[in-house]
Amino acid sequence: MSTNSKRLILANGEKYIVTIQKKKPGRSGDLPRTYDEARTLVRNELTSALGNFASLPDRKRYDDEAVLCLRLHPERMAKSYDPKGLLDTVRDLENVGSRSYKVRTQDVAQTKRIKKQLESGIEELTGRLVFIRSNDAGFRRLLKKLDESERALGKSFCEDIQSIERFDLLRSKEQLLFPAGWKEGRVELVLHPTRHSEAEQMSFLGNLFDQGAKPIMQARPYPDGPTFISCYLSEAALAAIADVNPLRAAHPLVFGGLEDLRSAALFPAPLPPSNSQRSIVRVGIFDGGIDITNAHLKDHAEQDENLSIDTPPDTQCVAHGTAVAGAILYGALNDRKIKENLPAPQVSVVSVRALPTSSISDPDLYECIDVIENAVPVRNDVKFWNISFGPRGPIADDSISRFTYALDALAVAHKVGFCVAVGNDGDAGPDLNRIQAPSDLVNGLGVGAHTILDRSITHAEYSCHGPGRECGKLKPEVTAFGGCNLNPIHLLSLNSGQKLLTKGTSFASPQVASLAGQANGYIDRSSPLLARALVVHTATHTKSKPDERLGYGAIASNFDELVRCDANHVTIVFQKSLAPKEFVKLPIMLPAGLVTVGTATIAWTIACLPSVNALHPSDYTSACIEDTFYPNSQIHRISPPKGAGRLREKILHLGNDADELNKLRDEGWTVSELPVTYSPKYRTEAQKRAVEQKWEPLVKRVVEMPADSLATPFLVLHAIPRKESTGRLEFAAAVSITVPEFQGDLYDTILRTNPALQPVRLRSEAELRIQI
Structure with a gap:
């Protein structure tokens, strides 16, 4: 292997992305019932639901408006099965949202797939519930439609009726x-x-x-x-x-309040930086305010009083905010020598005080959210924000909090990133240890805490863990050092010249925000989306696969690890947008025939920025990117002609099996438009969500294969919109190729064979720093 020093990751990968045409299979699955069976069921269900609605006390309903629950059969989980044909036929009915619901497997129409699931011991299924709003007259128009003959009604209307499992009211246990x-x-x-x-x-x-x-x-x-x-x-x-x-x-x-730092042990802190320059790369915090007179902060942080909450500062809140600000600027102080000056921070801090609220005895987080929604659009010089507080308690699958929705919507509208602590109840027991809002956001990073024991990274027991909700199940995405009782994190104290020892996800999250802020600010032509992708792409997991405690793993220890590669480990980044339903081919730039020995590892991380809809918790994101990996461009599936009896398809190599392939073509066999894929096929919507993270805005995948099995590998990216989504979908991707046993210089070869690629340009110190 070459002994060349570390080199910068490669940019401009998007110049090699090409649009392709690919047939997409239509909707599959048996219709649960015949139309006559379904019509009878829906008529009875709807009549009963209207009766139950009318029997509600007047104070519990509007006279002129009802919302009923149309529960689709579990095989109709995808949003593409929403009852559009029904709504187009009965215009008085409106879709005002959706969510998922649970049902016993034996209690739904027994299709072939449902029977198999029942036989395999699956006792509960997830279905899709659509909220339908109308008045009594509108729902009765639907009843009249059901009296018409099937022949007089459109196909889509009839199939929508056949897809319905129940028509009822939302149950109180589903509300509360x-x-x-x-x-x-x-x-x-x-x-x-x-x-x-x-x-x-x-x-x-x-x-x-x-x-x-x-x-x-x-x-x-x-x-x-x-x-x-x-x-x-x-x-x-x-x-x-x-x-x-x-x-x-x-x-x-x-x-639940902020971590109480009043009783934390105090020790002498390292000396403040001696450098007289400040970074212009700003990372924001919404917290309890900061002590702007602190010698470690005063030259590298500001507090925007105009945008802060209109309440007097609270000492405990300021102590928390100061510790968070210090974690952004300096990280953990554990290994810093007391009598030495800290290095000049790579970023500066913008603090917007969001705490305390107007009532100490009953804090109302809506006041904090109001501050955030007002500040983010105004401070457009800040592209990454940290939030280390939120409501206590595990997220609920079927309800999006205002805090989560506000952050996701701000991320899309203003192209910013958020890093949010997942909470400190990881050791509270099975019903209470799940991540807490707003770390369940999908257009940002939920951050957990790890600690280091016996020189090994391990999940900090107090750090809440996943899963997240639909469209963001892999939570937390990453972790950073948050300390523990045996190995606490060292942070800035309010006491001048001192540091405190504590633990918490509150202090892991700002370290991620700092790293992401550097990736956005230091790389020329970067973006918060690319920064988020790089932070996840370079995270490392002790078990080499993601889980619900460490997510994709611990973040890189410094910015250099995000942007450097070497002769046999090469990373290429791509930034582009896709039109709805567009297919593109993204090349894995491993030169053909170059690496033939050992194992090759291909890793890719894709982050996109879809709009969100709080009315549809189970379909929260408006679009996603489906990624399919093709390791060998020469290996294709060959299908027999129609009506060929028991002949089965073959898998052949276009070069090695050319003679056989030509013979089969002459006999009417057809070659697949794309090579054989490594990615799984023929999964249900529920399986794709559970296993492949479909509809999630950020995915990271790693494939390890014999190097000689790869031939011009590539990814196909497919932009899948929900029905209401029309705009282009921005994405950023990072692809790494690692070939440890290759003796040449893969980095140099990729550069020579793809001349449009260039090492990313890092902004100079002169561009990034100003005199204090």
């Missing part, structure tokens, strides 16, 4: 997402979209409660989305909203 034993606390209500005004919605909710016990409610409606409401409820008040028809979901919104 609370742990056992909950007594009282701050709650977030999520209301269905409605034609009623915000004032009418608030009046409706107020009438649910006793006149003397109406809670104070803050409403935040979103255009074309749900209305989020924050309020403090007792157990009795919560019971009063059960079965309320406009209510989509209710879940706790309790702020």
Whole structure:
């Protein structure tokens, strides 16, 4: 192998991406019932649902508007099975959202696939529930349509009716997402979209409660989305909203507070940097404010008071924010010598104080979210933000919190990145240790904590773990050092010249934000999307495969590890956008015939930036990129002509099997348009979501193969939109080729054979620093 020193990763890969034509198979699966069977079922279900709606007390429903649940058969999980034909036929009905639901396998129509699942011991299935809004007259028009003959109705309408499993009301246990034993606390209500005004919605909710016990409610409606409401409820008040028809979901919104640093052990801190320059690469924090007079911060951090919350600072909050800011600037101080100056930070900090809220006894996180939604558009010089707080408690699969939705929407609208701590209840038990909002965001990074024991990286027990929700199941994405009781993290203290010892995901997340900020700011023509991809791409897992505790693994220890490669480990980055339904070929730039011995490892990370829809928790992202790996361009599938009896397809090499291939072509056999894929095929929608991370905006995959089995390998990327998605989908990808036993210089060969590629340009110190 060449002994050349580390070299920069290669850019401009997008210049070699080409659009291709590829046939996409249509919808598959048996229709669950005949039309006559389905018509009878739907008629009975809908009649019963309307009766149940009419029997609700007046205070629990609108007279002129009902939301019913159309539950699709579990084989109709994909959003492409939404009942568009039904809605086009009965225009009075509107789709106002969706979610998933659980059902016993034996309780649904027994198709061939369902029978196989039942026989294999699968006792519960996930189906798709579509919320349909109309008035009584609109639903009765659907009943009249069901009286018409099948021949008089369109095919799509009939197939939609055949896909329905139930038509009913949302059950209270599906609305109220609370742990056992909950007594009282701050709650977030999520209301269905409605034609009623915000004032009418608030009046409706107020009438649910006793006149003397109406809670104070803050409403935040979103255009074309749900209305989020924050309020403090007792157990009795919560019971009063059960079965309320406009209510989509209710879940706790309790702020558990920041890590208490008052009792942390204190020791002398290293000396502040002696450098008189500040980085212009800014990383933002929303936290409790910072001590701007701290010698370690004053030249490298600012606090934007104009955008901060309008409450007096709190010492405990400022201590937390100062520690977070120090983690961004210097990382963990564990290995820093006390009597030496710290190196000049690679970034600077912009602090926007979001805590404390106006009430110490009952913190309302809606005030914090308001600050964030106001600050991000104004501070367009900040491309990465860190958030190390949020509501305590595990996420709920079928309800998106306002905090999560706000961050995801901001990421898309303003092309920014967020790093969010996953929470510190990882050791709280099976029902409480799951990641906490807003770390379940899909257009940012949920960050967990690891610790180092016996020189090995291990999951910190307190760090919450996955899975995440649909469209973001792999959580956390990455981890950073957060310390533990045996090996605490060392951070800046409020006490001048001292550091404190503690632990927490709050202090792991800012280290990721710092690294991502450098990847965005130091690489010319970079973006928050590419920075996110590189942070994940270079993360390393002790077991070499992702899991629900460490995600894709621990982040790189420094920026250099993100942007350097060597002679036999080469990384190429791509930045582009795809049109809806577009297929493109992304080459794995391993020169043909170059590497023939040993093992080759191909790794790729793809990050995209889809818009999100809080009305559809199980279909939260508007689009995704499906990636398919083709290791050998010469190996194809050869199919016999139609009507050829028992003849089976063959797999042949275009060169080695040329004679046989030509003979088969003469006999009417056809060659597949693309080579044989390494990626799995013929999986159901549920399997693709569970195994392949379909609909997730960020995926990382690693394939290890004999080097001589690769021949001009490539990826096919397919932009898959939901039905309402029309815009182009931005993406960034990093592809690495590693061939340890290759004796030549792979890096140099790839550069020579692909002249449009160039090493990324890093901005110079003169471009990145200003005099203090």
